[in-house]
Amino acid sequence: MEQMPSCQQRPLAMNFVPLFPLLFGIFPEAPPPDFTSEVRPLLAKFCFKCHGPDDATRKGGLRLDLYSSATGPAKSGQRALVPNHPEQSEIIRRLLDEGSERMPPESTKLVLNQKQKDTLHRWIASGGEYRPHWSFVSPKPIKPPLVKESSWVKTPLDSFILAKLAAKAMAPAKPADPRTLIRRLSYDLIGLPPDPLWVAEFVKNPNDQAYERFVDKLLADPRYGERWARPWLDLARYADTNGYEKDRTRSIWPWRDWVVRSLNADMPFDKFTILQLAGDMIPGAGLDGAIATGFHRNTMLNEEGGIDPLEFRFHAMTDRVATTGTTWLGLTLGCAQCHSHKYDPVNHSEYYQIMAFLDNTDETNVELLSDDQRIQKARVLSEVGRLESGLSKAFPGDFSKALDSFVSKEKPMAKAWDISVPVRATSNEPKLRIQKSGAILADGDTTKNDLYEISFGPHTGGVTAFRLEALPDPDLPAGGPGMTWYEGPLGDFFLSEFAVEWDGAPVKFIRTSQTFANAWLGSGSSDASRAIDRDLQTGWATNGKQGSRSVAVFVPEKPLPPAKSWTVRMNFGRHYSASLGHFRISTTREPGNVEARQTPHWAEAALLAWPNPEPSDRQELISHFCQVAPELEKERKRIIDLKKSIPQGHKTMVMRERPADNPRLTRIRHRGEFLSPKNAVAPGLPGFLPGLSNNHNSNRLGFAQWLVSRDNPLTGRVLVNRHWAAFMGQGIVRTVDDFGLQGELPSHPELLDWLANQFVHDGWSVKKLHRLLVTSAVYRQSSTARPELALLDSDNRLFGRGPRHRLDAEMIRDGALEAAGILSKKQGGPGVFPPQPTSITTEGTYGALAWVPSTGEDRFRRTLYTFAKRTAPFAMAQAFDAPSGEACTARRDRSNTPLQALHLLNDPAQLEASRALADLLIKTSPKREFRLTMAFERILSRPPDPEEASLLFNFVVARQKEFQSNPVQALALLGKSAKDTPSDDLISEKAAWTSVARLLFNLDETLVKR
């Protein structure tokens, strides 16, 4: 690869220095090489693998990425680098060694050529100075260079481009013609072709003011957010399913819509960043702040039967670190998961310190209610409350008599239960919190094999039975009582064993009972007896009763005497994790047959104390009676029906910082393996970056704030570079995802820094950045090939012509629908299903999805809204290189394949656009000249030239004739059956114009931003 010109501006005269020695026959004294562009790339390529940041693979105790180590004595005692003295420097001796001491060693198969050796020699001779890697140093204030042809310059950034072109004796390209430019601009800003009326207006007077008016119009267009959300979704690996085997549907589209809204509102990028990484931690950020944290909830979720949930959470965390690195820092942090980075100064433990910033979260959902829904919900709930409290009054007949008779029937069966308040509650994983009521609430992570150990102090009375109440709680999934949040039913639990140790001796149980038993999957029994059978595969479960209380009772072989202490041990879990989230343990001394009863604890107490119960217990009993009295069934049904009308909001996946007393420990994983945890680490930044300042907390929020602070040299540059690449075809740093030592150097470093500074100066406004880029003369150049550039700058690294490349998948599909006049303007909402062959999401896909094509306008929504299934992506978009949402994507491929041609030629969905455009043309004018011009202007933003027109007229005439003689074919092309034919003429005419539209949608020019 051609070495890029040095970033440093060297005095011009230096270039002539070598000439004089040559004239006098003296060996030329070349200028000292530039460290950044010439020396470090050599060290990185040839030396860092063994003499770089990774201490696991470092040889001889020598680091050549650090001046101090390079100039200090290595293990051998030799100094690798002796400034100004190549002849004393071990590097040079070893480079030149022909024998076994040669560096790099024979085994690496790396060989430096003479020029490269010479570069290192000259570098050391000139002082062996190190410079920090360019991107790790904050951009300095920079003024645009002065240029001669200042009339070409429209924005400051043009001066940078022009200066470099001029230095190569090259001129910029002529401006793009107005139509081409406006089409380019429209696709770039809103992802769609421009309205032909706009083009016509602009062409009349294509001056700067008119152009800028269009820029502002497009920036204010609500479709702008839809276009620009897409690259952000690529980075965020957005999809509507969980990925992996089951690949079930998830609801996180409200986050996608939040992105669209935020971009349209030009939310400053610093705020945009902080909300997405830590919106839950910002006071007052509210629901929108929570929705924003969906960014890192876009990681995949493996729900395959029998996986280890914490292992896959760890994989999600490594994805979060890598994605954060790519998106904000332009660093390949993923490299340091297994060992210290070979090239960039991020070591193994620093990788886990970055992870620790992001790790301390619970992953949960929030419900989104519209204002109307919220009002409606409050209304229903208050009505429910009114009806419930009025139940006793609604009783048909004498309520107190009925209550008395209920009590006299129930009282004999009531048992006195004593709630046991634990002294300690621990588990292998979830945090168990003892409540004042004696109940235990669990939070935090769960495993497939959780063991709870609940310890109690002295028991003075003795025991004839133990009662376990599985209790609902609004914070648990589906209202509990279980903690299952994926793979199995929400809120499920599975108690595989229940054991009691009474003064150190195990208790043998002989009888169990329960109010309800049901397990998800499988046909075997799941009653409480399965929790004392010593088989961990069986157990008690109450799936189906989520959100309500269930009770199990365990009766020991013999009544137990008083004890000094006792312990309950419970095992939970199946092939998925299924632990109890809220429960309470009680004991009784009652003799006889004690069984599990649905009667709530305090209602039971009221029964026993009747006729003089505590007033609150009495109320409990009345409520209970109202819930079971047959006379009130009709009233209760009314309440149940009313509850069904509580509006359900859409859910979205969010992050929530864990409670301060239950932080998640982030551990270093040896070789990056989940099963090799090592010591825990605190959050921290890699040493080569300026650390968190005092006003940033060392947590997720502080990290997010640091990312977009002036202390961080990377984010601004990475961001402006990615946007530059989107408009100009390639980045100033072409490796948009790697600003580290292995990344390419910037072609225009001063320009990059100027843009980064300007971006921050403009309040991190992405719209201002876009405005700056598209109003530049650089952007407005013609993209037509320039023969004189083909040799000198075939890759357009100097930006001596306008951008030209294939449009993205979404732009191709949306553009066709827009040109055909059928693109829906509807924004937001759940994913939609434009037509595609059903086999794509059903055949050979484990998590099959019946792809039922949407109807009405949802058939023609922007591709952004197409339901994104990870294991079987929307085929059209995939063919045109849209990512699957399985990994962070900073740069899409732009392939050019026959499979794409098949899609555009033959996909029946594509044909719908051709038919619609034909309809529109025919409806608008009877004249073929007008029709053809209209089609061209809608698709290509220009009229046809005479030769094109004549070729296409011939085509349409011949085709129409053909279709007249073959109306069956014409009808088939129009997707119609024989009976709905108004007249043969119109059919053949429509079919002919459909053929024209289909042809135009397949032209190279249609598919290209030029």
Added chain:
Amino acid sequence: MNGQMGQGIELARRTFLGKLGLGLGTAALASFGPVQAGGLADPLAPKKPHFVPKAKRVIHLFMTGAPSQLELFDPKPALTAMEGKPLPASVIKGQRYAFIRPDAAVMGPRFKFKKHGHSGAVLSEILPHTATIADELCIIRSMKTEQFNHAPAQLFLQTGFSQPGRPSIGSWALYGLGCETKNLPAFIVLSTGAGISGGSALWSSGFMPSVYSGTRLRNSGDPILHVGNPPGVDARLQRETLDLAGKLNQRRLALDGDPETASRIAAYEMAFRLQTSAPELLDFSDESKTTMEEYGCDPKQPSFARGCLMARRMIERGVRMVTIYNEGWDAHSDVVGNHQGNALKTDRACAALIRDLKSRGLLEDTLVIWGGEFGRTPMVESNPSLGRTQGRDHHPQAFTMWMAGGGIRSGMTYGATDDLGFHVVEKPVEIYDLQATILHLLGFNHERLTFAHAGRDFRLTDVHGKVIHDILA
């Protein structure tokens, strides 16, 4: 000085135009798939590997869901003796399982085994047809993997990584070797069983250019997506459309001078050719009745047998990598019924494929691989709460695969497991070793086949893998 500059530009102009002309010519002749013209290299142009390959193409019969080695290839009488008892804890160590508890009872092999052929290969009674080609096979009893769930284990086998995002081995092969056929994609994927756990990431090119991705051949509708004309478009209209679009594109090329335009013209021509070659691939009328019977295949019904025959037709037409996913071996509940059924669907066709390749002289440079993503436990999976009785759970520590043809030593059984079939005790073959060996047979040093991405040179085998030289011919 000025004169020199002028000459430079003139030279540039001529080179540029020359490239364009050349671009058109070469693009039109270029391989199927990605089309590049002008000065840009075709990423699928045929390339030479590191050394002369033994295998020019690969057919991978991926038995996803994971067949039981204990019912097919690796008999363990000791298990029968221990039936109903748990394995010693010292054997199990810390292994995690998907469904069973590690102390589950042992279950002996459910089928009889016999020696076959000159090589005396030991095979189960439910593989009578495979038995007839025993002497062609190299049976590896010492396979190991790191993953014990389907999707991660399948991804690991295909991409060297347990999560989506890395290039599949087929993509590595295309990246290294390019493509010989002009009429079909060079890396084709079929699915003949139930749904595949790993999804399209299994044949994705990951971070490599998308042109190296596998192309799905579908069982219903168009075999290749949209390879058929849409309703109302006949061959003539298609041709006329392409001719006129081509003419208009040529004019655009002349005006704008973008080599990608030439590539697109060529891509459309290739698409047109594919519209002929794909149906021809599926038209079995030129296959003899004997062949159809050998494979046991109904040409109209998608099946594993039809997939095998199609695989042979594909490699005859220059396709380099074929993967057939035959999902369905995941015998958690009833290993006997499951394996009898799967054997019935696959055994005959596997044998027919090997014989067919051999009789056509294709076996010697076609590598055939048979196997799943892991093995199954020596312990029974019996779970009343799930209604499971005679199943086996996922077992990553030991399983069996076989390979044949393309540089593999035939008539050999390699490696061994302990008496309980739990651990490999002899000549372990890790997934990375399998990948290194496949790449070796294709002519690559797996340590040197690298792709630069995200700041480092990636390998299929990461920093692992050794070629298993003992199984090479």
